[in-house]
Structures are given as structure tokens and as C-alpha cells.
Amino acid sequence: MRASQSASRISRVALALALLTIVAAGCKPAALPDAASPDAQLYVSRCGNCHAPYNPHEMTAAMWDTQVTMMEVKIQAAGMPALTSDERESILEYLKRNAGTE
Ligand code: HEC
Structure with missing residues (x-):
């Protein structure tokens, strides 16, 4: 018993x-893919301050191109420092490497 x-x-x-x-x-x-990598951390620090960082799987590579361009407008409108071309490239490279396929 x-x-x-x-x-x-x-x-x-x-x-x-x-x-x-x-x-x-x-x-x-x-969890974000490769969360500990410098690219992921740059992504979180530049793209995770207005909203939680979206998971790269949520969009296709082509959609990320458009999305980052749209977000650069928001970043500028918010008076935040613009993405440098290196930052833009690293973030896009990270998003596309882990992008979804549909
Ligand atoms: C200045 C604030 C700000 C920053 C920084 C920012 N975003 Fe956004 N983001 C927004 C707002 C506000 C929305 C809500 C949708 C809208 O108003 O278009 C949004 C929406 C989104 C969406 C959803 C769009 C949809 O159609 O569902 C994605 C994906 C996104 N952001 C990605 C990013 C990425 C990638 C970066 C970094 C390059 C980034 N955001 C940085 C403000 C920001």
C-alpha cells in the first residue's frame, strides 16, 4: 500500500x-537557429528590439529581402541607427541561410 x-x-x-x-x-x-553565432546575435540586437525576432523559417529568402528593406524604413522612422551595409549583409545572409521554403 x-x-x-x-x-x-x-x-x-x-x-x-x-x-x-x-x-x-x-x-x-x-529558439533561433545557431542562436549563439555572431550573425544570430547581430540579428537579435538589430531586429529584436521593437518586436521579438521572427524565426528565419517563417519566411522564404525572397521574402526576407523585401522584409529587411521594409524594416529599414521602420528603423529610420524610429530614429535608430541605420543598418550598415555589413550588418545588412550579415543579417540577410543569416536569415536566408535558415529561411523556409514556402
Ligand atoms: C523600429 C522598430 C523595428 C525594428 C528595429 C525592426 N522591426 Fe520588424 N516590425 C516593426 C513593426 C512596427 C512591425 C509591424 C508590421 C508593420 O507595421 O509593418 C514589424 C513587423 C515585422 C515582421 C512581420 C511582417 C509580417 O508581414 O508579418 C517581420 C518578419 C519583421 N518585422 C522583421 C524584422 C527584421 C528582419 C528586422 C531587422 C532588419 C526588424 N524587423 C526590425 C518594427 C521594427
Whole structure:
């Protein structure tokens, strides 16, 4: 009897942990690819301050071209420093390398 009581306590704890994990995963945006790479960090620092950084998988390479151009307008309108051509290139390269296909 004691053994089965502690077993059910353990499974309740396991269930609670599993639920917590699901809730936490649901709230957190999917991790960015190569999150520790300098390109990803540049992307987060330049493209993650007005909104959370979008996952590169969410758009195709062609869409990223357009999107970055549109965001440069927003960056300028917000009075933020414009992307340098190096930054633009690294960010686009990072987005395209990890872009979705549709
Ligand atoms: C100055 C603030 C600002 C910065 C910096 C910024 N964005 Fe945005 N972004 C916005 C706003 C505001 C929207 C909401 C959509 C709109 O108004 O067009 C948006 C929307 C988006 C969307 C969603 C568009 C859609 O059609 O769903 C993507 C993707 C995006 N931004 C990517 C980027 C990328 C990539 C960068 C870096 C080059 C960036 N953003 C930097 C303000 C910003």
C-alpha cells in the first residue's frame, strides 16, 4: 500500500512537471537557429528590439529581402541607427541561410 501511494505521488509530480514544460514551451518563441553565432546575435540586437525576432523559417529568402528593406524604413522612422551595409549583409545572409521554403 505504501509503495503504491508513493508511486502515485511520483506520477503526480511527473505530470505536473510535464504540464509545466508544455506551458513553458508554448509561451517561449521557438529558439533561433545557431542562436549563439555572431550573425544570430547581430540579428537579435538589430531586429529584436521593437518586436521579438521572427524565426528565419517563417519566411522564404525572397521574402526576407523585401522584409529587411521594409524594416529599414521602420528603423529610420524610429530614429535608430541605420543598418550598415555589413550588418545588412550579415543579417540577410543569416536569415536566408535558415529561411523556409514556402
Ligand atoms: C523600429 C522598430 C523595428 C525594428 C528595429 C525592426 N522591426 Fe520588424 N516590425 C516593426 C513593426 C512596427 C512591425 C509591424 C508590421 C508593420 O507595421 O509593418 C514589424 C513587423 C515585422 C515582421 C512581420 C511582417 C509580417 O508581414 O508579418 C517581420 C518578419 C519583421 N518585422 C522583421 C524584422 C527584421 C528582419 C528586422 C531587422 C532588419 C526588424 N524587423 C526590425 C518594427 C521594427
